[in-house]
Amino acid sequence: MIKEKGFTLMEVMVATAILAIALVSIFQLQSQSISMATDSRFMTTAALLAQSKIVEVETRSSLSNQSESGDFGPDYPQYNWYLVISDTQLQQFKRIEVMVTNRLFISRGTYKLILYKKSEQ
Numbered sequence: 115m116i117k118e119k120g121f122t123l124m125e126v127m128v129a130t131a132i133l134a135i136a137l138v139s140i141f142q143l144q145s146q147s148i149s150m151a152t153d154s155r156f157m158t159t160a161a162l163l164a165q166s167k168i169v170e171v172e173t174r175s176s177l178s179n180q181s182e183s184g185d186f187g188p189d190y191p192q193y194n195w196y197l198v199i200s201d202t203q204l205q206q207f208k209r210i211e212v213m214v215t216n217r218l219f220i221s222r223g224t225y226k227l228i229l230y231k232k233s234e235q
Contacts (some may be wrong), residue, residue, distance in 0.1 A: 153222060159195070160214040160225035167195050167212045167231050177208045179232050192218045208233045 121129075139168045163186055171177070183196045207230050216223040
């Protein structure tokens with residue numbers, strides 16, 4: 115009687131199942147990593163754009179209550195900003211709120227920065 119060398123069907127099926135489980139886990143981790151990198155890139159860009167808008171507002175000679183909106187031009191075409199300057203409970207301070215949004219993000223595409231500044235009267 116000659117003993118044949120090779121794998122049985124059951125061994126091949128178990129090995130294939132283990133490989134499939136491992137590959138699904140790896141692909142899921144890769145997808146999650148890409149998602150986190152995209153979120154991180156948005157948060158960094160939005161924070162810098164919001165800070166630049168705050169600096170632009172701070173250089174104005176006077177702060178009056180108002181709201182404005184716009185975009186960041188051709189350098190950041192998917193980003194928009196919304197600015198609100200309002201009074202606070204303390205008369206000498208103004209509340210400056212800048213909200214930056216990325217219209218490509220369905221959720222978590224909004225970054226808000228709030229600054230309290232002494233108004234000159």
